[in-house]
Amino acid sequence: MAKGGTATDLALSGLTKVFGTATVVDRVTLRIAAGEMVALLGPSGCGKTTTLRMIAGLVEPTKGEVLIGGYRITRVPSHRRNIGMLFQNYALFPHMSVAANVAFGLQMRGMAKALIQPKVASALALVQLGDYAERLPSALSGGQQQRVALARAIVIEPSLLLLDEPLGALDRNLRESMQVEIRQIQQRLGITAVMVTHDQEEALTMADRVVIMRDGRLEQVGTPAEIYSRPTSRFVASFIGASNFLRGSVAGRNGDQLQVQLASGGQVLVPSADGGRSEILISVRPEAVGLRRIGETPSASESGTPATVQQIVYRGQTTHVHMRLDDGEPFVAFLPNRQGEQAKTFSAGEKVWASWSSQSNWPVADS
Amino acid sequence: MTTSALETTGIASRRPMLPRSLVGLLLLGPALAFLMTFLVLPSLILLGYSVLTQSQAGDISLPLTFGSYERLVTSAAYRRVAMTTLRVAFFTSVVALLLAYPLAMVIAYGRPLASRITMMLVVAPLVVSVIVRTYGWQLVLGNNNTGVLNWLLSALGAGPASVRLLYTEWAIVIASVHVFLPLMVLPLAASLARINSSLNEAARMLGAPAWRAFLRITLPLSIPGLIAGLTIVFSLTAASYVTPQMVGGNRGLMLGVLLEQQINTSFDWPMAAALAAVLVAIALIANVGVGWLAERHFRGR
């Protein structure tokens, strides 16, 4: 099971699923390169699982095509697609031993017993469960069960690995170590993988690219850094991490930047390609925001707006300062607790000057 | 904090005075008393009868004897009836199982509407009395051209009175399957519905075509329901009286009918009691045997 030349690319083209009158997946078009891991991320009910199950062949698309390695497999039944799949509830066969579970896919391929055994052993060794071969799944912990399921899925050398919230049933610490483990194995074997999750951290840590879905459509596709630092819409900005939104009107243009007059007071510079708009929505990440007392002079490269402190919440690594802007919108700053002092010097009701580097301004669509 | 502490003491002071095991026994009491009075006690009396002697006058008393059992085992006629009984029970269980499995699959996995309609169709016969249903089978299976089946076949050009089913073992099997089918379907459907659907999907993803996924996953995991259904149908068929009496005739004589004859025709109570004991034994052996077989099969995988 060394990294082979088996990695294949996946393409979805206009993939659509209609249940009754509800369009649950709407013209999803996406290319996933060989060996790449992509995470489908989105709120509950946005169609992630349905998309994954259409790739698996467990749900028949209403329209559109699925292509693996350039071959159209939309009409190929699940059992001939050679796709490995991990389920949220592990779906191990409860009446078979761990080894028999892992051997199942090879048996279905008509492989000789003598060949199956070493493959099963090396797959179990890969997930560090070599000593558990003869146990029944019920005698394993949740994390161990999902590792068996992983061994079972990769032993067939699938051209694609699908994961539907594979770690959703595990507790936080285990989930983090499993994220790393699955990711390492996926990279080592060079398997193309599509994962569904509604845990944004999981998506950011595990995936090469993240696909944000909303109401059955692709909202934004990009690397974790792109999605986080350059969200295209208010929806993405607030779904991935936390974000502040500032309303403003365009006052002028300065090179490739727009001069924006904030509704809450203050002028900022915003990078923007299209200058045709007069109204603009700006996203500012709370961890980029610092606070000053009114009267302290801000530096020239800073953006800022006046605000009134409402609540201060100590969160260990950071202190969250919740504020209200002069136009009534909420605004929040995550201040690092290096000395644990800065945040303490503000109190509820106090007028402050919230400021951030102008590079943190990012325009988003208001949707 | 204080309120929760107060609440805890409140609960503690309301703790029942009786130990839990005693409460359990008290709750079980009525059912236990009922079973003792109307099942265990009569069964013991019956077993007692089977080893007593009946005088010419008809009194049943000592001395103890295994004469009735001896006659049962040594007489070719009795052995033939016992074999008929086992055969009919066996074939009824097998046919019921084959018919029940697809029905149970529809109930467990079908669309809600199909599932509910199938369920109703399966259960509906239960509301009609066994006697009425068996009369129905008499009419359907009649051996001359008045039988519905023969009439239909001859209308289709098969010649007059082409099948002879009534008053054979097969008539009993057919009618018994009809009577006991729901008792096979229901435990099976319950067992199938408990199987997580993702197991089947996992098997498909691993390369199993539908039929192999069924044989390797669905079938073995439905074994608990299979055992329950087989045991119930086998025991009830072996012990049945009405159906073999009405459609079995002399060639389909079964232990239950023989037992009735011993009491009402031969007035031989010890023999009847011995037959009853054999029926109970068959039911028990079926229960244990099917379970054991299934268990072995299950473990073997």
Ligand SMILES: Nc1ncnc2c1ncn2[C@@H]1O[C@H](COP(=O)(O)OP(=O)(O)OP(=O)(O)O)[C@@H](O)[C@H]1O
């Ligand atoms: N078999 C079905 N019949 C009808 N509607 C369905 C069916 N399967 C899914 N849906 C609907 O499609 C929508 C999308 O479901 P899907 O399971 O793909 O969401 P999801 O993004 O995976 O959500 P979650 O994060 O909660 O798992 C939901 O509104 C769901 O109710």
Ligand SMILES: [Mg+2]
């Ligand atoms: Mg889902």
